[in-house]
Amino acid sequence: MDWTALELSLKLAFWTVVILLPVSILFGRFLAFRRFRGKALVEALVMLPLVLPPTVLGFYLLVTLGRNAPIGQWWHGVFGSQLVFSFQGLVVASILFNLPFAVQPAQRGFQAIPPEVREAASCCGMSPLRSLWKVELPLAWPGVVTAMVLTFAHTLGEFGIVLMVGGSIPGETRTIAIAIYDRVQAFDTSAAATMSAVLVAISLFTIAVTFALSARVGRRLG
Amino acid sequence: MALEVMAKATAPIPLDIAFRVEPGELLALVGHSGSGKTTLLRTIAGLWTPARARVAVNGTPWLDTAARVNLPPHRRRVGLVFQNYALFPHMSAAQNVMAAMDRADPVEAARILDLVNLHGLGDRRPAQLSGGQQQRVAVARALARRPKALLLDEPFSAVDRATREKLYAEIIALRAHLKMPVILVTHDVNEAQLLADRMLVIEKGQVVREGTTAEVMGDPRALHAMGVRELAxxxxxxxxxxxxxxxxxxxxxxxxxxxxxxxxxxxxxxxxxxxxxxxxxxxxxxxxxxxxxxxxxxxxxxxxxxxxxxxxxxxxxxxxxxxxxxxxxxxxxxxxxxxxxxxxxxxxxxxxxxxxxxxxxx
The missing domain is CATH 2.40.50.100 (RNA polymerase II/Efflux pump adaptor protein, barrel-sandwich hybrid domain)
Incomplete structure (x- = not known):
């Protein structure tokens, strides 16, 4: 059992969720309420990581984040390290890869709020920010929580893109999914089995807790 | 504190209307669905902006397209009762009422709930209230805003007939407490005749007739717009x-x-x-x-x-x-x-x- 890999996976999932939470709320809300030209294209772009093979996304990330690309050069200039094959690079890849999981359920959550309830909030004198805090978030939060749980669980399980962008550096980029792959390659079936079981347990627990929570919310509002 | 409204638009529906409501007066906007009456209400509340419009309370403009004044809804002191009430489902009745106050005041919320005959039901959520009770919460919430204009959008259409009779009586009793202009949008001529001081009959975004209910009832064109079987x-x-x-x-x-x-x-x-x-x-x-x-x-x-x-x-x-x-x-x-x-x-x-x-x- 590679505890360092598990810790790294949890750390990666944590940072992905922390960074994507505001994105999920603001961008999900934006897509739910605004109509604009090219909205279908934007929504398609958000969904793209869901259908693309991780290798394709990983390839483009390698190209754009690498030392010869502007972003990679800028990062190197500011932080003195390279972005690819590092934990920070993994976080960037993970954020992009999780966009559909973070945005879609939140968007659905905001869309489920009847328009006249939002109008009532503004007629009650609430500014848009206050309306978001007092009315929209309390009503949309099951969607936002679902988004975050999916993001968390999905990051734990991500393999292809991590391998492409991060490789398998112990303590830096070797997540639990990569560690399992390494163990299988080394015919260490028992270690692979233990880690697989741990991953199943964590993912199942997270998702089950969310479902239980959202069922309670459903009863409260029903 | 009179409310003056002027609105002109060609899309999404043609609109060319101007009217005025005095403080304490209840004006009924009567017309078939699609006549533009709800659009007018939304214009007053700031939820929609026609091509050319002016909405002013007591001389102070909320909306004046000519002068590029257009306050957002939350900066207009308006109480709006929605057709399906649009209560906040995650809040209790009292919280709904307090949500419309500048500063949440539970004592004041209880007083307003008493006023609409909801004594002791402040802790219930909307889902635990009957249709008539939900409507009363919506009215209480609109009043809690201390509105300079009270707007009622088909507020009786979602309840059964027996409840409607009670709510009519309550609105009539509540009139003594309403010092602001009140606008009732309805397609029900009975409702307008029972509750309103004046009627404005609207057809295809235009005023067909404005006047007391007796005056309107004497006008064949207004009758045509309302349906002649509504003559009473x-x-x-x-x-x-x-x-x-x-x-x-x-x-x-x-x-x-x-x-x-x-x-x-x-x-x-x-x-x-x-x-x-x-x-x-x-x-x-x-x-x-x-x-x-x-x-x-x-x-x-x-x-x-x-x-x-x-x-x-x-x-x-x-x-x-x-x-x-x-x-x-x-x-x-x-x-x-x-x-x-x-x-x-x-x-x-x-x-x-x-x-x-x-x-x-x-």
Missing amino acids: AMLPATVAEHLPDGLTRLDGPSGPLFLPTVEGAPGSRVRVRIMAHEVILSRARPEGLSAQNILAGRIAQIVPGQGPGVMVHVALGGHEIIARITRRAADQMALQPGDTVHAIVKSMSVARDHIARAPNGE
């Missing part, structure tokens, strides 16, 4: 006696009226809506007739309709009753203004929800 007169009356056979005797402007049980203690004043198509006219006082109400009066005017009908306005002791009869009958009887006739009204032709308590001071 309002008679004031006082409850005199509840009879053992289930009828109530009322004292009307020209003698007694017998109607099926009218709620209210003897002495309470009510208004009775009498549908014009239910009224029969007779030159002589008829005998041997089942109808219980025979009211003698003098023909004030005869208004021709667009079809085979005419509207005969009969003056009775300072008020009017309207009979919609055929032109043929009017010709056969040779009816002329000034003639004395008897208006015959079946007791059973007056529906329960066509009787409402008279507003205070009437």
